[in-house]
Amino acid sequence: MTVVPYKDDPTGKKSQVAQMFNSIAGKYDFLNHFLSAGTDIYWRRKAVGELKQLRPARILDIATGTGDFAFETLKLGEQAHVTGVDISEGMLEVGRRKVRDRGLGHRVELQLGDSENLPFEDNSFDAVTASFGVRNFENLKQGLAEMHRVLRPGGKVVILEFSKPRTFPFKQAYNFYFRHILPVFGKLISKDRAAYTYLPESVQAFPDGPDFLTILQQVGFTSPQWQPLTFGISSIYTATK
Numbered sequence: 001m002t003v004v005p006y007k008d009d010p011t012g013k014k015s016q017v018a019q020m021f022n023s024i025a026g027k028y029d030f031l032n033h034f035l036s037a038g039t040d041i042y043w044r045r046k047a048v049g050e051l052k053q054l055r056p057a058r059i060l061d062i063a064t065g066t067g068d069f070a071f072e073t074l075k076l077g078e079q080a081h082v083t084g085v086d087i088s089e090g091m092l093e094v095g096r097r098k099v100r101d102r103g104l105g106h107r108v109e110l111q112l113g114d115s116e117n118l119p120f121e122d123n124s125f126d127a128v129t130a131s132f133g134v135r136n137f138e139n140l141k142q143g144l145a146e147m148h149r150v151l152r153p154g155g156k157v158v159i160l161e162f163s164k165p166r167t168f169p170f171k172q173a174y175n176f177y178f179r180h181i182l183p184v185f186g187k188l189i190s191k192d193r194a195a196y197t198y199l200p201e202s203v204q205a206f207p208d209g210p211d212f213l214t215i216l217q218q219v220g221f222t223s224p225q226w227q228p229l230t231f232g233i234s235s236i237y238t239a240t241k
């Protein structure tokens with residue numbers, strides 16, 4: 001069964017996810033840092049570090065949201081130019097304001113787009129990244145296959161995504177926080193309870209760890225690797241084409 005934010009809404013997951021992120025866009029950055037106690041900043045830096053040796057010039061950031069991961073990739077060097085795509089215009093508008101405020105319009109381009117039907121030619125990018133976005137795909141394999149298609153041969157994909165802790169007692173503490181505490185604070189701050197009940201539900205349904213490595217191979221990636229972070233709360237996945 002597909003996990004969706006609004007269970008009484010007859011529209012598909014893609015439409016609901018766009019609606020959800022439009023609803024919480026103004027509070028998204030604050031909630032990310034608040035609900036993770038700032039750990040999300042460390043996770044992004046760690047994920048971008050996977051691209052240091054490659055030193056990509058053309059980077060595609062999938063489900064870019066407000067652009068935080070895209071901005072982090074600019075630290076890879078002056079040669080880095082990032083194109084970010086997202087299905088939420090609300091999130092992109094926040095991101096574009098950040099681009100303007102930081103004077104980065106010559107290095108970061110954020111555009112509305114469907115990650116499962118990317119408007120780019122084959123082999124267009126040196127690296128493709130995604131931060132907490134692939135679990136929101138309506139069709140996971142289709143989205144990953146599109147990432148593979150637009151990546152050049154020899155290029156690298158880096159995916160940062162929530163995962164499920166597997167060891168006692170952290171697994172139990174994490175599940176309690178995700179199911180009972182996070183939705184309360186999420187609703188109070190964002191005014192959209194569905195967004196922060198959907199989050200733990202989507203994480204539970206996501207095929208993390210070795211299962212995700214298998215899917216990466218199925219869509220054509222090679223040398224997939226998995227690196228759990230912070231007791232397994234999130235994970236970095238890398239692979240090449």
